[in-house]
Amino acid sequence: MLLHQRGVWGSQKQQLHRGSQSRGLLSIPRSQRHASCKGLVVQALKSSEVPKPQIMVNSMTGKMGQAVADATRRAGLQLVPYTLCASDVAAASKSMTADGQQIELVGPETRDAVIGAIKEQYPNLIMVDYTVPDVIHSMADFYVKHGTPFVMGTTGGDRMRLLCEVDASNVFAVIAPNMGKQIVAFQAMFEQAAASYPGAFSGYKLRVIESHQSTKKDTSGTAKAVVASLNDLGLNFDVSQIELVREPKQQMEVMRVPESALGGHAFHTYQLVSEDGSVAFEFKHNVVGRATYAEGTVDACLFLAMQMHLAKELDVPGRTLYNMTDVLRAGAMR
Ligand SMILES: NC(=O)C1=CN([C@@H]2O[C@H](COP(=O)(O)OP(=O)(O)OC[C@H]3O[C@@H](n4cnc5c(N)ncnc54)[C@H](OP(=O)(O)O)[C@@H]3O)[C@@H](O)[C@H]2O)C=CC1
Numbered sequence: 001m002l003l004h005q006r007g008v009w010g011s012q013k014q015q016l017h018r019g020s021q022s023r024g025l026l027s028i029p030r031s032q033r034h035a036s037c038k039g040l041v042v043q044a045l046k047s048s049e050v051p052k053p054q055i056m057v058n059s060m061t062g063k064m065g066q067a068v069a070d071a072t073r074r075a076g077l078q079l080v081p082y083t084l085c086a087s088d089v090a091a092a093s094k095s096m097t098a099d100g101q102q103i104e105l106v107g108p109e110t111r112d113a114v115i116g117a118i119k120e121q122y123p124n125l126i127m128v129d130y131t132v133p134d135v136i137h138s139m140a141d142f143y144v145k146h147g148t149p150f151v152m153g154t155t156g157g158d159r160m161r162l163l164c165e166v167d168a169s170n171v172f173a174v175i176a177p178n179m180g181k182q183i184v185a186f187q188a189m190f191e192q193a194a195a196s197y198p199g200a201f202s203g204y205k206l207r208v209i210e211s212h213q214s215t216k217k218d219t220s221g222t223a224k225a226v227v228a229s230l231n232d233l234g235l236n237f238d239v240s241q242i243e244l245v246r247e248p249k250q251q252m253e254v255m256r257v258p259e260s261a262l263g264g265h266a267f268h269t270y271q272l273v274s275e276d277g278s279v280a281f282e283f284k285h286n287v288v289g290r291a292t293y294a295e296g297t298v299d300a301c302l303f304l305a306m307q308m309h310l311a312k313e314l315d316v317p318g319r320t321l322y323n324m325t326d327v328l329r330a331g332a333m334r
C-alpha cells in the first residue's frame with residue numbers, strides 16, 4: 001500500500017488532519033496511523049518539512065546522466081558533486097564540471113571507500129542510476145550494500161532478480177525502464193487493460209518496431225514492458241521478435257526520425273492485427289531527446305523523499321520499492 005495515496009477521504013479528512021496537526025501522529029494508536037498518514041500527507045504536502053533530496057547522478061559521464069544533472073538544477077535541487085564512473089582509470093584521467101562546480105569521478109575500486117563520507121556530508125542523498133545494462137546488478141548491489149536510496153532508470157539485466165533483491169533489502173528505490181510521464185501513463189493503460197480484460201486480444205498478431213540512437217546496445221526496456229502487458233491481453237509474442245532500428249537512413253526514411261534527433265530518440269510502433277486481417281490497431285510513442293525522462297527522474301526523487309519522510313514520521317513499515325506508475329498515481333509529477 002502506498003503511504004502517499006490520493007483519494008476521497010470523506011468526513012474523516014478534517015478530523016484526521018486536525019489529529020495529525022494537534023496531537024502528533026505518534027500519539028495515535030499504531031493501528032490507526034496508516035489512516036492518519038493521509039492527514040500527514042496533506043500536512044506534509046503543504047509544508048516544506050519533507051527534506052529535499054540531494055541527488056548524486058551515476059553516471060554523469062553519460063547522456064542521461066547529463067540530462068538528469070540539468071533537470072536537477074532546473075528543479076533547484078542540490079546536485080552532489082560526485083559521480084560513479086566506469087573505471088578508476090577514467091576517474092583518474094577525466095575531469096568534469098556541472099553548473100560551474102567540479103564533479104569528482106569515483107571508480108568501482110574506490111567507491112566503497114568514499115561512500116561513507118558522501119553519505120555523512122549529504123544526509124538526504126538519493127542516487128540516480130543511468131549506467132549500462134551490463135552493470136545494473138553491480139550498481140544495485142552497491143546501493144543495497146550501503147543502504148543508499150536510489151532511482152534507477154537503467155534498463156536490461158534480469159528484471160525479476162533486480163526487483164526481488166531490492167524489495168527484500170528494504171532500501172527505498174524507484175525502478176522503471178521509462179521515466180517519461182506520458183509514456184508511463186501509456187504503459188499503465190495497457191497494464192490496466194490487461195488486468196481488466198485478460199485475453200481480450202487472443203488470436204491477434206503483434207509487430208513491435210523500436211528505433212533508438214545507434215549507440216543503444218540493448219532492446220528497449222519500455223518495449224519489453226509493453227509487450228508483457230500485450231501478452232497478458234492474449235498475444236503470444238517473444239521480446240526477441242522486437243525489431244530494432246539502429247541504422248540512421250532507415251530511422252529517417254522508415255521511422256520518420258528527424259535528422260536532428262538521431263543522437264537521442266525513442267520511437268516505438270506496436271501493430272496489432274486480427275487473425276483474419278479484418279481488424280487492425282496501431283499504437284506509437286515517439287520521443288525526441290531525453291528531457292522528459294530526466295524530468296520524470298527528478299519527480300521520482302521527490303516522490304521517494306516523500307515516502308521516506310512519511311515512513312519515518314509514521315514509524316510503520318510500508319513499501320520501499322516503487323515504480324513510475326506509483327509516482328504517477330501519487331500525482332507526484334511536477
Ligand atoms: N528509464 C528511462 O526513462 C530511460 C532509461 N535509459 C537507460 O539508461 C541507460 C543509460 O542510457 P544513456 O545515458 O543513453 O547511455 P550512455 O552510454 O550515454 O551512459 C551510460 C554511462 O554509464 C557509464 N558506465 C558504464 N559502466 C559504469 C559503471 N560500472 N559505473 C558507473 N558508470 C558506468 C558509461 O561510462 P563509459 O562511457 O565510460 O563506459 C556511460 O557514461 C540505458 O540502459 C538506457 O536504456 C535511457 C533513457 C531513459
Ligand SMILES: O=C(O)C1=N[C@H](C(=O)O)C[C@H](O)C1
Pocket residue numbers: 155177178212216219220221222223265266
Ligand atoms: O536508451 C534510451 O535512450 C532509452 N532507453 C529506455 C528503454 O530502453 O526503454 C527508455 C527510452 O526508450 C530511451
